[in-house]
Structure formats: structure tokens, C-alpha cells
């Protein structure tokens with residue numbers, strides 16, 4: 001019915017967005033540029049393109065204002081930190097919802113320097129050094145650098161000992177109540193990394209289980 005009218009309205013809109021020059025009167029906008037017979041028309045910039053360009057300018061100004069004058073509230077660094085924070089929370093929530101995610105069976109030995117350094121730090125701050133000494137040579141607790149083990153060597157056994165403790169009455173408590181899975185993993189990895197080192201005053205070997213890494 002009024003298809004024609006609609007079409008012409010649409011066409012009008014298209015024309016207003018392109019501002020294309022009529023083919024018949026191209027002469028009016030012909031420049032004197034002539035490249036081997038190829039000539040150039042001096043068309044206006046199509047409005048649809050120009051509007052897109054204006055939008056990018058507006059976004060650019062908005063962004064500039066946000067980043068350079070509103071850095072208190074917004075900065076890439078803060079945005080990054082907030083996302084990392086959120087990610088950590090999600091990981092913690094996931095771990096809390098899946099308590100069996102890490103257990104003695106699937107605990108992994110860490111060997112990277114950063115983890116071993118953290119393990120070393122924990123060994124000192126969580127009072128392990130009081131009974132095993134800082135060089136792991138042993139005093140109240142056994143020497144942890146030799147290849148004789150009371151409760152078994154290797155990641156699984158050591159993680160298990162640190163988590164569940166030693167034989168009753170010996171003084172090695174179960175740490176799973178006070179140390180997180182990660183902390184026990186870092187400590188166990190650190191202990192393994194120290195095997196074979198030479199402490200200043202090594203305590204005599206204890207235990208019948210022989211294990212070397």
C-alpha cells in the first residue's frame with residue numbers, strides 16, 4: 001500500500017547518510033587531478049562514516065577523562081587488581097565447596113623457586129625450625145635431609161605426616177587444623193628440596209624407611 005512511500009523514506013535516509021553525488025552531475029565535483037586518465041571526484045565525506053568518527057572522538061575524550069583525571073576511582077591497575085581479587089575469591093569459594101580437591105592422593109610436588117622460597121619462609125614462621133632446625137638437621141624432630149624416614153618419604157607421605165602428625169606422644173602434631181592445604185604443600189615440597197643437603201649438626205638417622213628423591 002504505502003510501500004512506495006516507505007521505500008522512498010528509506011532511500012532518503014540512505015541518501016542523507018551517504019550524500020552521494022548524482023551521477024549525472026559528476027562534472028561539478030570533478031577535480032583536475034588526472035592520473036593516466038584516472039580522474040578524481042571531490043566527494044564529501046559520507047555522513048555515516050563521519051558520525052562513526054565523531055563517536056570515536058567522544059569515546060576518546062570520555063576515556064581520557066576517566067583515565068587521566070579520575071585515576072582515584074578508575075585506573076587499569078585498579079581494574080586489574082579488582083579482577084585478581086575477585087578471581088582469588090572465586091578460587092577460594094571453589095576450594096571451600098570442594099574440600100576433597102586436594103588430598104594425600106593427588107597432592108603435587110612443587111619445584112619452582114618461588115614456591116620453595118615460600119616453603120622455606122613457612123618452615124621458619126610456622127615453628128618447624130624449633131624442632132627440626134633451620135637447616136633441617138633435626139633436634140627434637142628427626143633430621144629431614146637424610147634418606148631415612150620414620151613415617152615415609154616422598155610427597156604423599158610427607159604431606160600426610162605434616163597434615164596428620166607423627167606417632168602419638170612424639171611431638172609432631174597434626175597441622176591440618178592450622179595450616180592450609182597450600183601451606184602444607186609448600187612445606188612438604190620445601191622439605192623434599194632440602195633432601196641431600198648437609199646440615200651443620202645432623203641428627204643421627206631415625207626410621208627404617210629409606211627414600212631418596
Ligand code: HEC
Nearest residue numbers: 127128131140141149150151152161166167170171172187
Ligand atoms: C614440637 C616439635 C615439632 C615441631 C614444631 C614440628 N615437628 Fe615435625 N616432627 C617432630 C617429631 C618429634 C617427629 C617424629 C615423629 C614420630 O616419630 O612419629 C617429626 C616428624 C616430622 C616429619 C616426618 C619425618 C620422618 O622421618 O618421617 C616431617 C616431614 C615433619 N616432622 C615436618 C614438620 C613440619 C613441616 C613442621 C612445621 C609445620 C614440623 N614438622 C614441626 C617434631 C616437631
